[in-house]
Each structure stands twice: as C-alpha cells, then as structure tokens.
Amino acid sequence: MPDLQIEKNKSLLAMNTMALDSTAEYFCSASTLEAVHQALSFAKRHNLSVTPLGAGSNVILATNLSGLVLHLSLKGCESAAPVGAAHGSVDVTFAAGENWHDMVLMCLDRGWFGLENLSLIPGNMGAAAIQNIGAYGVELSNLLVSLQVVDIQSGAVLELDREACQFSYRDSVFKQSLKDKYIITQLTLRLSTEPNINIDYPALSAYFVELDREPTPQMVSDAVCNIRREKLPDPCELANVGSFFKNPVINQSALAGLQSVEGKGKVPSYSQPDGLVKVPAAWLIDKCKFRGTRRGGVGVHDKQALVLVNYSNDADNDSAREILSLAKEIQAAVKDRFGINLEVEPRIYGPV
Ligand SMILES: Cc1cc2nc3c(=O)[nH]c(=O)nc-3n(C[C@H](O)[C@H](O)[C@H](O)COP(=O)(O)OP(=O)(O)OC[C@H]3O[C@@H](n4cnc5c(N)ncnc54)[C@H](O)[C@@H]3O)c2cc1C
Numbered sequence: 001m002p003d004l005q006i007e008k009n010k011s012l013l014a015m016n017t018m019a020l021d022s023t024a025e026y027f028c029s030a031s032t033l034e035a036v037h038q039a040l041s042f043a044k045r046h047n048l049s050v051t052p053l054g055a056g057s058n059v060i061l062a063t064n065l066s067g068l069v070l071h072l073s074l075k076g077c078e079s080a081a082p083v084g085a086a087h088g089s090v091d092v093t094f095a096a097g098e099n100w101h102d103m104v105l106m107c108l109d110r111g112w113f114g115l116e117n118l119s120l121i122p123g124n125m126g127a128a129a130i131q132n133i134g135a136y137g138v139e140l141s142n143l144l145v146s147l148q149v150v151d152i153q154s155g156a157v158l159e160l161d162r163e164a165c166q167f168s169y170r171d172s173v174f175k176q177s178l179k180d181k182y183i184i185t186q187l188t189l190r191l192s193t194e195p196n197i198n199i200d201y202p203a204l205s206a207y208f209v210e211l212d213r214e215p216t217p218q219m220v221s222d223a224v225c226n227i228r229r230e231k232l233p234d235p236c237e238l239a240n241v242g243s244f245f246k247n248p249v250i251n252q253s254a255l256a257g258l259q260s261v262e263g264k265g266k267v268p269s270y271s272q273p274d275g276l277v278k279v280p281a282a283w284l285i286d287k288c289k290f291r292g293t294r295r296g297g298v299g300v301h302d303k304q305a306l307v308l309v310n311y312s313n314d315a316d317n318d319s320a321r322e323i324l325s326l327a328k329e330i331q332a333a334v335k336d337r338f339g340i341n342l343e344v345e346p347r348i349y350g351p352v
C-alpha cells in the first residue's frame with residue numbers, strides 16, 4: 001500500500017459546510033483501515049492530537065486545528081443475512097466514508113428499507129452515530145446493529161453494539177464519556193426487506209393526506225427530499241450546518257409555565273416516552289423575532305429559524321466569530337423570554 005499523504009497547513013475551507021476558513025496543522029485522508037492505522041502511528045510518533053473529519057456538515061471550525069485532521073474516506077458496502085434474526089431483514093455494513101444520502105438511495109434501489117425518512121441528511125456514514133442522526137420520526141439508533149471503531153490511543157479495532165453507544169436524542173457515548181476516543185470505520189444497520197412505512201411525523205402525514213393508499217418507501221424518500229428542499233438551504237448554495245440548536249426537552253411544569261405566558265394551545269410540543277416534552281427550538285427562536293436576521297456576514301435563515309447561515313463563503317476569518325456571537329445572542333434572548341437553555345448541536349472547535 002502506498003505511503004499515506006500527509007499535508008501540512010491544509011485549508012479546510014472547502015471541507016466544512018459552514019465554509020469557515022480554518023487550517024489543519026496536519027491533514028490526511030484514510031481510505032483503508034490500514035491507512036487509519038498509519039495515520040494514528042504518525043500522530044503518535046509526533047505527539048499530535050487526532051481530529052476525525054467526515055463531510056464537515058456538523059462542525060463549526062472557529063479556530064485552526066492543531067494536530068492531525070484525519071479525513072475518513074473508506075468506501076464500500078456489504079450485506080449479509082442477520083444471524084438468528086427473523087426472516088425479512090438484512091444486515092448492511094457501510095464504510096465510514098460513504099455518503100449518507102447515496103447509501104439511502106442505494107438501499108432503496110436494492111429493496112432494503114428503513115432509511116427513507118433519513119433521506120438527504122448531509123454527511124458521511126461514519127459520523128451518523130456521533131449524534132445519532134434523526135429526522136421525520138426515525139433515528140439511526142432504531143436501525144443500528146454495531147459499529148467498528150479504532151481506538152485512537154492504542155490502535156485496537158473493536159466492535160461496539162447498539163447498547164454500548166448509549167444513544168439518545170442527538171446524543172451518544174461519542175459525545176460524552178468516549179468523546180475523541182475512537183475513530184468509527186464501519187457501521188452495520190439492520191434493514192427490512194419488506195416496506196415498513198412510517199409517516200406518523202406531522203409534516204409527512206400531511207404530505208400524503210390526499211393519497212388513498214399507503215405510499216411506497218420510494219415515495220416517502222421523495223417526500224422527505226421535497227419537504228427538506230423547501231425548508232432547508234442547500235449548503236452548496238448557502239453555507240450552513242443544518243439545525244444549530246437541539247430542540248429543548250422540558251418537564252410538564254416548565255411547559256405549563258410557558259403555556260401560561262404564551263396561551264394554552266399556542267406552544268407546540270411533542271410528548272416523549274419518559275413524560276417530558278420536546279419544544280421546537282425553531283418556534284422559540286421565531287418568537288424572539290430572529291428569523292431572517294442578519295449580523296455582518298452571517299444570519300438566521302428566513303425560512304427556518306433553527307438554521308444559521310454564512311453569507312460570505314470566501315476566506316473570511318470573522319464569520320466564525322460572527323456565527324458564535326449570533327448564537328449567543330439567540331440563546332440569551334430565548335433564555336430571557338422563556339427561561340429555556342438552547343443547546344448547540346454541531347461540534348464547535350475553538351473558543352465557545
Ligand atoms: C443542511 C443540513 C441539514 C441537516 N439535517 C440533519 C438532520 O435532519 N438530522 C441530523 O441528525 N443531522 C442533520 N444535519 C447534521 C449533519 O448532517 C449530521 O450530523 C451528519 O451526520 C454529519 O456528518 P459529517 O460526515 O458531515 O460529520 P462531520 O461534520 O465531519 O463531523 C461531525 C463530528 O463527528 C466526528 N466524526 C466525523 N466522522 C467521524 C468518524 N468516522 N469517527 C469518529 N468521529 C467522527 C467529527 O470529529 C465531528 O466532531 C444537517 C446538516 C446540514 C448541513
């Protein structure tokens with residue numbers, strides 16, 4: 001295998017969807033497990049920290065990154081009948097560097113179902129487990145069987161099952177106790193060979209309200225793509241990282257407090273299995289009148305208040321500072337008006 005190409009002072013401008021002008025002290029792209037090991041050995045020899053990078057659609061690079069930025073570009077996909085599982089499902093193993101949406105489409109094509117509600121989420125397969133990606137009523141954790149990971153310190157290759165990942169809403173063990181400890185190189189999902197339609201999510205059921213039969217998985221995927229394209233800016237046209245904040249999950253008495261101020265029936269909320277309620281962060285931000293706001297070269301998208309956008313996609317170091325300052329302004333306004341803390345969703349590198 002050829003030696004790994006290590007670059008110095010590599011610009012990451014084109015490698016993050018917020019189009020922030022950050023530089024990696026060292027950079028390499030690993031397309032095989034062996035290359036991942038070589039990269040980790042290089043980092044160890046030179047005493048460098050390692051930052052894994054996928055498609056850069058959930059990072060705010062507010063500083064230059066010291067150490068080695070390791071881009072995961074492993075490709076491939078294999079399927080197998082699940083051991084001991086009921087007929088009607090297939091276990092599909094994806095390499096970390098495959099594009100998420102391409103794999104959703106490939107699975108639909110092969111008659112492997114379950115991913116259609118997660119159509120058009122940017123990013124690569126490897127990162128999907130980090131924040132347990134989710135949309136339109138489905139989360140990665142509903143489908144995940146196991147992950148292959150490499151321990152950054154020891155280089156050991158391990159397999160983690162779903163339980164070990166400790167998934168919850170936009171969260172996993174990789175954002176908590178195992179933060180920055182592992183590189184994810186593969187993930188295995190259990191998909192169904194029979195359509196298993198889930199259109200309970202309000203925007204999806206509304207989309208099909210006039211259809212007099214159950215939609216096919218392809219129709220669900222198309223619907224999700226259409227709804228997303230209408231609401232969310234395409235990062236290739238307007239730099240963004242999707243939702244900037246998580247939807248806050250609050251208890252019943254906090255909800256009652258909100259309703260007493262805003263009016264009963266005026267606060268959108270979604271009951272959670274544990275008795276808590278999720279309130280859309282977009283609604284809270286909208287109420288604070290931020291939708292369409294601009295501050296310098298950045299702003300809040302005019303169709304979706306949860307999305308912060310960077311209008312200046314040239315090399316402009318100030319965008320990161322402006323984005324973080326706007327995020328703080330929004331958090332303070334929401335806290336002030338509703339007493340709710342908004343938690344940032346993407347990983348911020350640099351001063352918070
Ligand atoms: C327009 C838009 C819409 C979006 N919609 C959604 C949505 O509906 N639902 C949702 O959940 N998310 C959404 N996102 C967020 C994003 O798409 C996901 O979080 C995605 O999984 C990020 O993948 P990535 O490859 O770009 O990760 P990156 O941004 O490259 O990395 C994210 C984090 O994961 C780490 N990481 C990346 N790859 C690996 C690896 N192989 N091993 C270990 N660590 C790794 C990085 O170090 C970083 O901390 C959206 C983003 C955009 C821009």
